[in-house]
Amino acid sequence: MTWLALVNPSSGRARDLESRARQALDSAGIDAEIEVSTSPEHLQELVDRGIASGVRDFIAVGGDGTTNLVVDQMMRHRWEEPPRLAILPSGSGSDFIRTFGLPHDLDAVAKRVATESPYLVDVGLLEWSGGDRYFLNVADIGIAAATVPLAERLPRRLGGLRYMAAFWMTLPRFRRAKILLVVGKRSFEGTALNVVVANGQFFGGGINVAPKAMLNDGAFDIQVFAVPKRRAFDLMPRVMRGTHLRHSGVKRFVGGAFSLETVPGWPVEADGEYVGTTPITGRIVRGALEVMI
Numbered sequence: 098m099t100w101l102a103l104v105n106p107s108s109g110r111a112r113d114l115e116s117r118a119r120q121a122l123d124s125a126g127i128d129a130e131i132e133v134s135t136s137p138e139h140l141q142e143l144v145d146r147g148i149a150s151g152v153r154d155f156i157a158v159g160g161d162g163t164t165n166l167v168v169d170q171m172m173r174h175r176w177e178e179p180p181r182l183a184i185l186p187s188g189s190g191s192d193f194i195r196t197f198g199l200p201h202d203l204d205a206v207a208k209r210v211a212t213e214s215p216y217l218v219d220v221g222l223l224e225w226s227g228g229d230r231y232f233l234n235v236a237d238i239g240i241a242a243a244t245v246p247l248a249e250r251l252p253r254r255l256g257g258l259r260y261m262a263a264f265w266m267t268l269p270r271f272r273r274a275k276i277l278l279v280v281g282k283r284s285f286e287g288t289a290l291n292v293v294v295a296n297g298q299f300f301g302g303g304i305n306v307a308p309k310a311m312l313n314d315g316a317f318d319i320q321v322f323a324v325p326k327r328r329a330f331d332l333m334p335r336v337m338r339g340t341h342l343r344h345s346g347v348k349r350f351v352g353g354a355f356s357l358e359t360v361p362g363w364p365v366e367a368d369g370e371y372v373g374t375t376p377i378t379g380r381i382v383r384g385a386l387e388v389m390i
Contacts (some may be wrong), residue, residue, distance in 0.1 A: 099154070100154045101144075102155075103134060103143055103156065104134065104152050105160065118158045124207065125210065127211055137166055138303050156184070159186075161192055161193055162369050164367035165367060167182065168231055169232070179385060181387045186202075190370075192299040192301070193288075193299075195298050196298045197216075202333050213389065214390055215352075219296060223372065224380075225376065225378070226362065228277030230370075230373070234296060235300040236382070237291060237294070239274070240267060242363065242365050243267050244260065245364075245369060255302050260304070261333075264333070275360045280317075281350075283350055283352075285350070289323045290322045290323070291323075292321050292357060293307065293320040296317060297310060298311055306336055312388075322347060323348055324346035324347075354380040362374045
């Protein structure tokens with residue numbers, strides 16, 4: 098089979114990344130055509146063009162944002178069988194592959210892809226008044242989403258520390274909200290700082306936010322952080338280690354669909370990409386994608 102590899106449109110070193118990806122794919126014996134996109138819209142066009150020509154096997158070269166753009170566009174087509182996705186990671190933000198314990202190394206991951214070991218995973222779909230978005234890993238509503246724009250502006254040399262630095266810079270001015278979350282027959286109504294909707298386990302450069310999340314169970318792992326801002330100082334270290342689920346301020350729900358209303362409105366991010374605002378609903382698309390691991 099021939100893969101279509103798509104290189105991160107936001108990378109300032111796209112051509113260097115293209116060269117490294119080509120070397121890794123050739124070394125692993127993977128037959129792939131590589132395209133470098135010039136923008137998110139161009140990347141989506143490349144996905145559409147590939148599908149129109151019969152491609153069902155894609156490689157996202159970059160971080161979670163690139164992967165999200167590829168997956169979102171793939172899921173907007175009808176498939177008789179689940180399409181395939183491989184990920185060649187670049188940078189510290191490739192959190193989805195951490196769930197599988199894969200290395201952040203193009204050559205090592207390319208060799209894994211060459212073994213053709215597909216893993217069937219679920220995909221999440223978020224819907225709000227302004228549109229919809231598929232996502233593969235983790236979505237955040239609240240302060241974690243408000244943190245994303247600032248984190249993107251911080252120096253990339255900070256790596257995974259960009260997110261944590263941006264979080265503490267955002268916290269003082271962020272407004273908590275009164276929320277109503279409904280997950281199946283369960284609900285939460287109260288004041289909160291953040292809501293996590295997880296398919297995978299990690300986000301923010303290695304933060305183990307959903308240690309019990311599973312990619313193939315047909316359900317989201319949803320957490321409400323119902324704490325005052327001052328409690329963030331003792332809660333965040335636990336979140337980073339994945340030991341926060343027993344914290345009294347963390348309310349956990351598991352379900353295949355949810356709805357969320359907040360006052361005031363909150364920003365929403367999916368796989369590190371800002372996508373919209375509340376109110377929002379979400380559902381799992383079960384077994385939608387084969388990931389090559």
